[in-house]
Amino acid sequence: MSNTVDTLNTVADSVQQSSGPGSDWILHHVMDASELDFEPFFTIHIPQFPTVFGIDMTPTKHVVFMWLAALLVLLTFTIIANRYKKSLVPKGITNFFEVFILVVRDEIAKSTIGKGYEKFVPYLLTIFFFILFGNFLGLLPWSATFTSNIGATAALAICSFFMIQIAGIRQNGFFGYFKGLIPHGIPPVLLVLMIPVEILGLFTKPFALAIRLFANMIAGHFVILALIGLIFFMGTVLVAPAAILFAIFIYLLEILVALIQAYIFTILTSMFIGMAVHQEH
Amino acid sequence: MDFSLAWLGAGLGAGLVVIGAGLGIGKLASSAMDATGRQPEATGAIRTSMIIAAALIEGVAFFGLVICILLAIKA
Numbered sequence: 001m002s003n004t005v006d007t008l009n010t011v012a013d014s015v016q017q018s019s020g021p022g023s024d025w026i027l028h029h030v031m032d033a034s035e036l037d038f039e040p041f042f043t044i045h046i047p048q049f050p051t052v053f054g055i056d057m058t059p060t061k062h063v064v065f066m067w068l069a070a071l072l073v074l075l076t077f078t079i080i081a082n083r084y085k086k087s088l089v090p091k092g093i094t095n096f097f098e099v100f101i102l103v104v105r106d107e108i109a110k111s112t113i114g115k116g117y118e119k120f121v122p123y124l125l126t127i128f129f130f131i132l133f134g135n136f137l138g139l140l141p142w143s144a145t146f147t148s149n150i151g152a153t154a155a156l157a158i159c160s161f162f163m164i165q166i167a168g169i170r171q172n173g174f175f176g177y178f179k180g181l182i183p184h185g186i187p188p189v190l191l192v193l194m195i196p197v198e199i200l201g202l203f204t205k206p207f208a209l210a211i212r213l214f215a216n217m218i219a220g221h222f223v224i225l226a227l228i229g230l231i232f233f234m235g236t237v238l239v240a241p242a243a244i245l246f247a248i249f250i251y252l253l254e255i256l257v258a259l260i261q262a263y264i265f266t267i268l269t270s271m272f273i274g275m276a277v278h279q280e281h
Numbered sequence: 282m283d284f285s286l287a288w289l290g291a292g293l294g295a296g297l298v299v300i301g302a303g304l305g306i307g308k309l310a311s312s313a314m315d316a317t318g319r320q321p322e323a324t325g326a327i328r329t330s331m332i333i334a335a336a337l338i339e340g341v342a343f344f345g346l347v348i349c350i351l352l353a354i355k356a
Contacts, residue, residue, distance in 0.1 A: 107329065208340045215343035222350075264336040271333070 066146040113274040135258035148217035157210035168276030180279035291353040302342035
């Protein structure tokens with residue numbers, strides 16, 4: 001009996017020593033880092049970059065994977081665009097991506113923005129594929145999900161915010177746009193309440209976009225790590241089959257979530273653009 | 282300092298958030314199924330609006346969950 005307790009304590013100690021107390025060992029795998037981990041083989045330390053205006057420009061793990069996603073998007077779509085120049089009949093990889101492009105154009109842009117949707121399709125396609133590639137890159141072994149970094153999602157949401165406001169202002173004029181935010185025919189007394197609420201609403205929309213993508217992408221990783229960690233916390237291999245099975249299930253769910261979150265970010269951006277452009281409804 | 286109460290709070294909070302979000306999305310999915318059963322030709326439109334509404338519910342739930350995670354990390 002005391003032997004079992006001793007073993008448990010050793011495992012608990014090793015878990016504590018190797019990665020610190022509490023939930024730090026989970027965070028270590030999810031948070032940004034200054035090196036690329038290829039455990040147990042090797043670790044790449046990212047070289048120090050110069051400091052510009054007091055900001056350390058050294059790329060972190062998430063930045064590296066963001067660049068990788070951007071590069072992959074650029075490469076894939078250069079190839080596809082060149083193929084379309086040769087022939088309009090899609091084949092192979094072109095055929096595969098045409099499905100997604102058509103979904104973004106017809107199901108997302110056309111159905112939520114309506115008249116004049118063509119101007120916004122390039123932005124929506126860019127943001128959709130950037131997030132999609134980033135989400136799927138995060139599912140590969142040894143990689144990191146840059147969309148599970150609040151900074152990255154906030155930057156994407158800020159881009160969407162400016163897109164929405166500029167689209168609304170260009171369509172309705174500066175004063176027309178802000179006047180159109182307040183519903184017609186409400187009593188003047190309510191204006192005191194409505195104006196702050198509507199102004200606040202402009203900022204909560206992109207804020208929710210950023211938090212939604214960030215939380216969705218980080219939650220799956222948390223659950224998988226917690227399930228794997230269960231084996232070490234219990235200190236027995238008996239829970240391993242159940243833990244691994246559940247972890248695989250969550251991993252498969254993550255594939256679905258990666259696709260759905262890219263879709264949701266795009267369709268909500270598109271809906272907000274539609275609301276800003278066509279204010280009458 | 283003893284942080285166990287903060288962890289308890291985070292755990293309870295996460296549970297409550299999941300109850301709320303589960304009820305919301307369950308109600309939403311049930312209504313969407315009903316609507317699809319009545320009008321099979323509108324399946325695509327119903328699915329799209331269901332996913333959007335689910336995302337909105339989920340967004341609110343995640344606000345709560347993020348607070349719980351912060352509570353658990355800071356403790």
